[in-house]
């Protein structure tokens with residue numbers, strides 16, 4: 001059965017292609033450069049470096065492997081403690097466990113939904129008083145909104161703890177003129193299919209530390225020492241991006257500004273049309289902050305609106321529209337229930353009330369109107 005546009009499924013976050021991707025793929029095949037050798041990889045790295053500034057890029061096969069490698073570069077190992085924002089996707093935290101280290105989760109502040117600088121400092125002090133200086137801090141720029149990176153770096157620097165900035169969702173976001181990913185000692189990006197730009201699957205490390213960028217390249221390509229035979233003096237990984245993915249990335253990177261503009265337009269339309277409904281609120285950008293608005297998220301206050309975020313989600317689902325609760329905090333996840341947690345209920349409440357709306361750059365006006373129409377119908381049901 002073919003669904004008419006008014007019934008076709010609307011997804012949370014689709015990739016958008018402009019056709020140049022296929023030209024790069026054809027060229028890669030013609031040259032026979034479809035694996036981890038090829039000019040698209042170095043070109044993609046150089047173009048991304050130019051775009052965000054602030055360090056060298058190492059293109060990898062996922063954001064998760066980028067986090068794993070970055071933690072290795074920071075020297076994280078068995079029994080170390082790593083502080084991590086609790087309100088995030090599991091891939092921010094899981095690599096801590098890959099390395100046999102202990103995650104310590106910290107709550108968010110309400111302005112950006114990211115890790116709270118004051119709580120971060122309290123956590124560090126408490127961990128020190130218990131006998132361990134945390135080995136690293138993982139901050140996240142959730143849904144594209146930059147964390148309070150200036151304040152966070154100040155706290156981290158005071159204790160000499162390196163920061164890994166998980167910018168998987170925030171490519172192109174910035175505070176004043178500085179791009180997300182470049183605030184931390186190491187930053188990572190993701191080019192998974194649902195992110196602002198995609199390479200099919202991919203990620204990257206960014207760092208201005210030359211020793212680390214060299215080491216990252218070495219470890220990501222099986223740690224082959226410089227001999228005619230395969231000689232290994234450290235454990236390596238197969239984490240490099242392939243040339244086909246990089247070709248897709250080159251085409252996508254060209255469109256980054258357009259794709260961000262469209263996602264920001266989605267946010268602005270939703271806010272204009274829904275911002276006045278009782279109990280619905282949107283996250284604004286603090287002064288000088290620029291979010292790529294990867295996903296538009298709303299908070300639904302049931303006491304004010306008369307319906308919760310789950311009622312809304314189901315109403316959208318009834319109309320074949322995908323929406324999703326915001327990330328469930330790590331300290332509330334079964335896998336991390338025994339990990340230390342610092343903070344209150346901010347992240348927990350954002351999870352309880354937060355809903356991500358369809359945010360693709362491919363959304364048409366009709367599709368946005370369909371989403372908005374569902375809200376108005378729900379609102380009429382409650383207030384009639």
Ligand SMILES: *Cc1c(COP(=O)(O)O)cnc(C)c1O
Nearest residue numbers: 062063064089091092168190192
């Ligand atoms: C997507 C995402 C990752 C993981 O990236 P992949 O490329 O999917 O491995 C890590 N952290 C956050 C916050 C993400 O949203």
